[in-house]
Amino acid sequence: MWIIRDRHVTAGKTARIPQPMLSPAGKGADDAEELQPGSHDMHLDAILHQASMAGASDIHLVPGHLPMVRIDTILQTLDLPVLTVDCITAAVQSLTTGPQRARLKAAKDLDLSYAVEDLGRFRVNIHQQRTGLAIAMRSIREHVPPLASLNLPEVVQKFASLPRGLVLVTGDTGSGKSTTIASLIQAVNERQRKHIITLEDPIEYTFQSRQCLVEQRELGEDLPNFASGLKHALRQDPDMIFVGEMRDLETTALAMSAAETGHLVLSTLHTVNAAQTVERIVDMYPAEQQNQIRSMLGDTLQAVVSQTLFARCDEPGMVPAVEVMLCTPAVRNLIRENRTFEIPNVIETSRALGMSTLDASIAELHINGLITREDALSRATYPKALERALAA
Numbered sequence: 001m002w003i004i005r006d007r008h009v010t011a012g013k014t015a016r017i018p019q020p021m022l023s024p025a026g027k028g029a030d031d032a033e034e035l036q037p038g039s040h041d042m043h044l045d046a047i048l049h050q051a052s053m054a055g056a057s058d059i060h061l062v063p064g065h066l067p068m069v070r071i072d073t074i075l076q077t078l079d080l081p082v083l084t085v086d087c088i089t090a091a092v093q094s095l096t097t098g099p100q101r102a103r104l105k106a107a108k109d110l111d112l113s114y115a116v117e118d119l120g121r122f123r124v125n126i127h128q129q130r131t132g133l134a135i136a137m138r139s140i141r142e143h144v145p146p147l148a149s150l151n152l153p154e155v156v157q158k159f160a161s162l163p164r165g166l167v168l169v170t171g172d173t174g175s176g177k178s179t180t181i182a183s184l185i186q187a188v189n190e191r192q193r194k195h196i197i198t199l200e201d202p203i204e205y206t207f208q209s210r211q212c213l214v215e216q217r218e219l220g221e222d223l224p225n226f227a228s229g230l231k232h233a234l235r236q237d238p239d240m241i242f243v244g245e246m247r248d249l250e251t252t253a254l255a256m257s258a259a260e261t262g263h264l265v266l267s268t269l270h271t272v273n274a275a276q277t278v279e280r281i282v283d284m285y286p287a288e289q290q291n292q293i294r295s296m297l298g299d300t301l302q303a304v305v306s307q308t309l310f311a312r313c314d315e316p317g318m319v320p321a322v323e324v325m326l327c328t329p330a331v332r333n334l335i336r337e338n339r340t341f342e343i344p345n346v347i348e349t350s351r352a353l354g355m356s357t358l359d360a361s362i363a364e365l366h367i368n369g370l371i372t373r374e375d376a377l378s379r380a381t382y383p384k385a386l387e388r389a390l391a392a
Helices: 044-053 085-095 098-107 154-161 177-191 226-233 249-260 274-283 287-300 329-336 340-348 358-367 373-379 383-391
Strands: 022-024 058-061 068-071 074-078 109-116 120-129 132-140 165-170 195-200 213-218 240-243 264-269 301-311 318-326
Touching: 044 058, 044 074, 044 085, 044 132, 058 085, 085 098, 085 120, 085 132, 098 109, 154 177, 154 301, 154 318, 165 177, 165 249, 165 274, 165 287, 177 195, 177 240, 177 264, 177 301, 195 226, 226 240, 226 249, 240 249, 249 264, 249 287, 264 274, 274 287, 274 301, 274 340, 287 301, 287 329, 301 358, 301 373, 318 340, 318 358, 329 340, 358 373, 358 383, 373 383
Parallel strands: 165 264, 165 301, 195 213, 195 240, 240 264
Antiparallel strands: 022 074, 058 068, 058 132, 068 074, 109 120, 120 132, 301 318
C-alpha cells in the first residue's frame, strides 16, 4: 500500500514536503520498488496529496515510470513506487464515468476535471501513448485569486470594465492563461450586474454567482463543441462570454461576431505575442476573406495579453512576464492594413498607455531581482537586444 509521508503543518497551513521526498526527473524505473501485478489499487488521492504538499502545479502518471510533478517549472519525481499499467487503469476507472470512457476509447484522448476534498480541483487529460494510457493533471486553486495578486500590469485590471469587444489572453501551455481569465471574470462577478456564460474544456475554476449570474458549461458534458455553445449562447441574453479556446475557424468566427454585436468576449490562444495572435486569427480564414477579417478584427479586438511564467530566484514560486497590446487607433490601422510586423514598435512607443513588450517585461523582472539573467535571456524574443539593454 502506498503511504503519504509525514506532513508538516505550520501556522495553519500545510508546508512543503521536506526536500528528500523529491528527486530530479530522470531517475530510472529500476530505482524504485514496482507494485506487484494484480496489486493495482492506485491510491490516486495519495499521489495528489503528496503533489499538493510539494506545491506541484502538474502531475504526470505514465506506466513504467515514477510519478512525476512539476514544481516552479522544474520536473521532479515523487518518492513512490513505479506505476504499472494496472495502476493507471484503476486511476482511469476512478476518474471517469462510463460515457467518458467510451469517448476515451474512440478518441484516444479525454479532458475532464476532478475534485478532491481538502485539496481542490484538477484539470485532467487522459491519453493513449506507447506503453498504454497515461494521465496528466493540472492543479487548480480552490479560490480564484484576485487580479491584484497575479503580478500583472495594472492596465489588465481595466479589462474587467470593458462593455464589449474581444480580449485575448495568450501564451504557451502552463503560462497562467486560465488563472488570468478566471480572475477577470471574478472581478466582473464581484462588481457588476451582468450575465456571464463560460464555455470550458473542462471547467476549471468554479464560480459562485455574486453580483452577476454566472453559468458554466463544459465541453462533452453540457455542449458538443465550442461553436455550438457559442451559437446558442447568443440567444441566452449574455453580457460576457468566455470561450475556453479559439481553436478552429467556426469558433473564431462566432466569437468575433459576438464581440461585434455588443458582447464582451474573453478567450485564449496558444500564441506567444500580440502580432502572432493577430496573424494566427487572420490565417484561419481563406485568402479571399482575409481583408474583410482584418477589418472586422481591427474593429472588435480590444486587447491582447501574452504571458509566460518564470521561476522566481528570490523565493519559491513563479512570476509572469507579460506583453500587453491595447487596440489604439494606431494598432487598429496596422491590423486593417496588414502591417502586423509594426505592432511591436507601436507597443514599445506606447508605454505611457500601459502597453509593454514581452522583452521589456522580462527585463523589468530581472532588474527587480525576481528572475535570473540566464532565464531572462533564454526566454527573450530578441536575446541580443535584451543583453545590450541589461548591460547599459
